[in-house]
Amino acid sequence: MKLYEYQGKELLRQKGILVPKGVVLEEEDQLEKALDSIKGPPWVVKAQVHAGGRGKAGGIAVARDKEELKEALRKILRQRIKTAQTGQKEIFVKKVLLEEYTPHVKEYYIGITMDRSKALPVLLFSTMGGMEIEEVAKESPKAISKVMVDPLLGLMPYKARELVYGLSHMPPFELFPQLERLFSRLYELYWDMDLTLLEINPLCVTEKGELIALDAKLSMDENALFRHKNIKDEEEKDPLEAEAQAYGLNYIKMEGDVGVMVNGAGLAMATMDIIKLAGREPANFLDVGGGASQAMVKKGFEIIMKDPNVKMIFVNIFGGILRCDVLARGMLQALEGISLGVPLIVRLEGTNVEPGREILQNSEIRFLVAQDLEDAIALIRLSGEKRG
Amino acid sequence: MAILVDENSRICIQGITGKEGSFHAEQMIQYGSKVVCGVTPKKGGTTFMGLCVYNTVKEAVQEQQVDVSCIFVPAPFAPDAILEASEAGIKVVVCITEGIPILDMAKVLAHLRRNGTTLIGPNCPGIISPGRTKVGIMPGHIHKKGKIGVISRSGTLTYEVVYQLTRAGFGQSTCIGIGGDPLIGTDFTFHLKRFREDPQTEAVVLIGEIGGTMEEEAADYVLESSYPKPVFAFIAGLTAPPEKRMGHAGAIISGGKGKAEDKIVALKKAGIRIIEDLSSLGKTVASSLGEMGIQPDK
Numbered sequence: 295m296k297l298y299e300y301q302g303k304e305l306l307r308q309k310g311i312l313v314p315k316g317v318v319l320e321e322e323d324q325l326e327k328a329l330d331s332i333k334g335p336p337w338v339v340k341a342q343v344h345a346g347g348r349g350k351a352g353g354i355a356v357a358r359d360k361e362e363l364k365e366a367l368r369k370i371l372r373q374r375i376k377t378a379q380t381g382q383k384e385i386f387v388k389k390v391l392l393e394e395y396t397p398h399v400k401e402y403y404i405g406i407t408m409d410r411s412k413a414l415p416v417l418l419f420s421t422m423g424g425m426e427i428e429e430v431a432k433e434s435p436k437a438i439s440k441v442m443v444d445p446l447l448g449l450m451p452y453k454a455r456e457l458v459y460g461l462s463h464m465p466p467f468e469l470f471p472q473l474e475r476l477f478s479r480l481y482e483l484y485w486d487m488d489l490t491l492l493e494i495n496p497l498c499v500t501e502k503g504e505l506i507a508l509d510a511k512l513s514m515d516e517n518a519l520f521r522h523k524n525i526k527d528e529e530e531k532d533p534l535e536a537e538a539q540a541y542g543l544n545y546i547k548m549e550g551d552v553g554v555m556v557n558g559a560g561l562a563m564a565t566m567d568i569i570k571l572a573g574r575e576p577a578n579f580l581d582v583g584g585g586a587s588q589a590m591v592k593k594g595f596e597i598i599m600k601d602p603n604v605k606m607i608f609v610n611i612f613g614g615i616l617r618c619d620v621l622a623r624g625m626l627q628a629l630e631g632i633s634l635g636v637p638l639i640v641r642l643e644g645t646n647v648e649p650g651r652e653i654l655q656n657s658e659i660r661f662l663v664a665q666d667l668e669d670a671i672a673l674i675r676l677s678g679e680k681r682g
Numbered sequence: 683m684a685i686l687v688d689e690n691s692r693i694c695i696q697g698i699t700g701k702e703g704s705f706h707a708e709q710m711i712q713y714g715s716k717v718v719c720g721v722t723p724k725k726g727g728t729t730f731m732g733l734c735v736y737n738t739v740k741e742a743v744q745e746q747q748v749d750v751s752c753i754f755v756p757a758p759f760a761p762d763a764i765l766e767a768s769e770a771g772i773k774v775v776v777c778i779t780e781g782i783p784i785l786d787m788a789k790v791l792a793h794l795r796r797n798g799t800t801l802i803g804p805n806c807p808g809i810i811s812p813g814r815t816k817v818g819i820m821p822g823h824i825h826k827k828g829k830i831g832v833i834s835r836s837g838t839l840t841y842e843v844v845y846q847l848t849r850a851g852f853g854q855s856t857c858i859g860i861g862g863d864p865l866i867g868t869d870f871t872f873h874l875k876r877f878r879e880d881p882q883t884e885a886v887v888l889i890g891e892i893g894g895t896m897e898e899e900a901a902d903y904v905l906e907s908s909y910p911k912p913v914f915a916f917i918a919g920l921t922a923p924p925e926k927r928m929g930h931a932g933a934i935i936s937g938g939k940g941k942a943e944d945k946i947v948a949l950k951k952a953g954i955r956i957i958e959d960l961s962s963l964g965k966t967v968a969s970s971l972g973e974m975g976i977q978p979d980k
Contacts, residue, residue, distance in 0.1 A: 410896075413791040445792050446792045446793070485785060516931070517757065521758075546926050546928070559836065560835065561841075561918075562928070563892070563928050564916075564919075566922070576921060612841045614838055614841055671961055
């Protein structure tokens with residue numbers, strides 16, 4: 295789960311890390327009150343969106359007077375922006391962060407994430423901050439240093455020293471004590487808040503030699519949210535995705551027109567790939583889970599049918615823990631008294647497949663039976679052609 | 683032969699009195715697995731299907747010989763259960779539980795490395811050596827004893843693959859679901875090494891997916907070791923959008939890393955045969971093995 299910059303900076307502030315003073319605005323008329331506490335000019339206005347490349351897309355502005363500030367708000371707040379990372383989609387800017395401008399002489403980079411193959415947290419540091427760290431890595435790899443942390447020990451001081459001494463472009467010695475303190479606090483924050491990513495780019499150095507976090511990109515582990523009840527997911531979700539989540543269903547909206555319901559994440563991904571092989575595009579990813587109940591299957595079906603793009607539905611179930619008869623009853627419940635209006639292709643296999651097929655065959659539901667996946671591909675092709 | 687578990691493996695079920703644990707313990711016993719005891723705190727001294735239930739794993743191993751533990755404990759308590767089994771000296775631990783926090787796993791894995799425990803999972807269907815034993819939740823009847831080793835990051839997708847292999851006449855030596863989480867106990871390479879030494883295994887099928895670099899690492903190993911047995915691979919998630927977690931916590935394309943295309947390129951380079959169409963996987967593997975003179979299992 296991604297946190298917005300303002301949420302991330304609040305966590306940094308609580309940990310004693312310096313961040314610019316700022317206020318979140320949702321409406322332009324909140325500006326006057328905000329300016330009572332935010333010194334300026336100049337000010338910085340930053341769109342609160344989950345996508346990198348905001349600056350280039352016009353999502354960040356520096357205002358040198360109040361006129362420019364109002365102009366910046368008009369251009370960013372409650373507008374749609376498209377960055378290099380959002381693809382074709384535009385995102386609506388619901389909130390902006392208004393901050394005091396921080397004059398500085400240098401920009402650094404700090405990141406903490408998990409090295410999946412080593413199963414160890416990794417700390418990254420560079421004195422060439424401000425730009426995309428991937429580009430620094432490509433052009434001057436020695437300008438980034440990297441240390442692995444033993445999770446049983448935490449971040450030891452020698453590891454922090456390795457991080458700064460390992461650089462081709464070292465920071466000045468007088469910053470070392472401050473940097474070591476910062477690394478240790480950031481690692482504590484990473485660990486205590488169950489973060490999957492903590493990135494500060496840029497971390498700026500002021501003329502007085504203070505280190506201030508100008509940006510904060512934090513992501514939390516969704517599996518650990520049970521022990522962080524105070525953190526709220528503020529993200530604007532697709533309404534169908536939000537509805538599915540409330541029922542414990544894994545649903546992701548896609549651009550195609552073949553609705554998909556599958557049990558198990560791997561098989562669901564593979565089923566989407568099969569639809570593509572059959573010359574169509576999936577309308578969604580939907581994993582009803584290994585142990586789905588009748589009610590969950592019903593809800594899953596309802597969500598697929600709410601998507602107006604759906605022109606065909608493919609149900610692919612390999613019964614393991616989820617028995618085929620349970621799935622069949624859930625479908626029956628969902629479709630009772632509803633005329634679907636689009637072709638429905640069903641492929642059932644595995645535990646209790648015979649009673650499952652029987653339940654569907656004896657029902658009013660009109661559907662096409664796929665004996666196996668090869669058959670399913672043929673049926674998807676055929677149903678597509680029939681409709682032109 | 684098979685790898686990791688066979689008909690002699692003595693199994694303990696942690697969480698045996700829970701809904702999932704009791705259901706699957708019964709299924710395993712029906713399959714013929716040697717389930718010898720269970721552990722549920724506060725239920726020590728009771729019995730389940732005639733088996734002793736203990737309060738702690740330590741007590742269980744004092745009274746019984748246990749080779750494998752299979753864990754059905756909710757996510758907030760599962761890291762503790764894994765460590766408990768490891769400290770008690772059990773060498774193979776299978777954790778079915780889904781939803782364990784990543785940092786808990788980082789800590790657990792650091793401990794396990796010190797204790798020399800092999801952890802399968804978490805978020806996995808378990809291990810089955812068909813005709814010998816089943817330690818997990820997979821439907822036993824779709825499997826068949828035979829010569830193909832299967833390693834997979836998925837659950838139901840593995841059932842699909844196994845079912846197709848069985849229908850095409852090829853049984854399995856051992857099938858391992860290594861788990862769908864970002865941090866898991868073993869990777870493809872770990873099991874490829876064991877299948878290499880296993881005389882029953884004549885070919886290996888890998889079932890990978892988007893996220894991480896485990897498939898690329900397996901490709902490196904196969905190339906560098908001039909792997910002596912044919913390896914096939916299927917990678918799920920060609921159509922998955924970036925930055926979205928596709929059901930499995932580990933299945934996410936992040937910062938341009940973990941794409942299916944990159945994995946396929948790496949695997950092909952290592953001489954691994956890529957199966958592009960899942961629907962004909964069984965037939966494709968069978969005809970390919972036929973050309974190499976490897977016969978179906980009777």
